[in-house]
Amino acid sequence: MFAIGSTLFALATAPGFPGWAGAATADTLCFTxxxxxxxxxxxxxxxxxxxxxxxxxxxxxxxxxxxxxNLSTGAAVWAHAVTEQRDYVWTPDATGSALFLISGVLGMAAVGMPDLRSRDWCAGAINLAGCVAFGVSALAAFIRPDGVTADEWLANFGTFLGALCFLAAALIVLPRFARRVRA
Incomplete structure (x- = not known):
C-alpha cells in the first residue's frame, strides 16, 4: 500500500507532469x-x-x-476551483509533514543503532529522508496572502523526492519471497 501511494505521489509531482497533465490530474493522483x-x-x-x-x-x-x-490533498482537488479554500490545503499539509518527521525520528529510534546491513534500519533512514523532503515541500507550498504558492517547483520536487524515498523504503522491507516473485 505504501508503494502504491508513493508511486501515485511520485507520478503526480514528477518534474513536468503537473504542467503537462494539469493541476487537477496531479491533485487527484495525490488524493488517491x-x-x-x-x-x-x-x-x-x-x-x-x-x-x-x-x-x-x-x-x-x-x-x-x-x-x-487526506484532508490537504482532498482540499487541493477543490481549491483550484474555490480560491477561498486554498488555506485548507496548506495547514493540514504542514501539520501532516511535521507528524511525518516525528514518526520518522521515532521509527529510527525503534530500529536502533545504525546498521547498513539491516533492511529495517536502511528503510527507516530512507523513510526519514522522505519525511524531510515532504517537510521541505510543505514549507515551499505555503500560500502567500496574494494566493500564490511560495515556491511551486520546490513544493512539487520535495513531494516527488519524498515519494521516491517512501517507495524505496517500502520496497526494501518487502518480504524476500515477494521481491523474488516480482523480479
Whole structure:
C-alpha cells in the first residue's frame, strides 16, 4: 500500500507532469495516493508492537499525518476551483509533514543503532529522508496572502523526492519471497 501511494505521489509531482497533465490530474493522483498511505499506516498501527513504545508511537503519529494528507490533498482537488479554500490545503499539509518527521525520528529510534546491513534500519533512514523532503515541500507550498504558492517547483520536487524515498523504503522491507516473485 505504501508503494502504491508513493508511486501515485511520485507520478503526480514528477518534474513536468503537473504542467503537462494539469493541476487537477496531479491533485487527484495525490488524493488517491493519500488513501493508500492511510490504509497502509492503519495496518501498520494495528500490527505495531504494543510492548515497544517507539513502534507504537511512530505508527500512531504516521497514521495521524496520513489523515491530514487526506484532508490537504482532498482540499487541493477543490481549491483550484474555490480560491477561498486554498488555506485548507496548506495547514493540514504542514501539520501532516511535521507528524511525518516525528514518526520518522521515532521509527529510527525503534530500529536502533545504525546498521547498513539491516533492511529495517536502511528503510527507516530512507523513510526519514522522505519525511524531510515532504517537510521541505510543505514549507515551499505555503500560500502567500496574494494566493500564490511560495515556491511551486520546490513544493512539487520535495513531494516527488519524498515519494521516491517512501517507495524505496517500502520496497526494501518487502518480504524476500515477494521481491523474488516480482523480479
Amino acid at each position: 495516493g493519500s488513501w493508500f498511505f492511510t490504509t497502509a499506516a492503519w495496518i501498520q498501527l494495528v500490527r505495531s508492537d504494543r510492548t515497544r513504545w517507539f513502534d507504537r508511537a511512530a505508527a500512531a503519529t504516521q497514521f495521524a499525518g496520513t489523515l491530514l494528507f
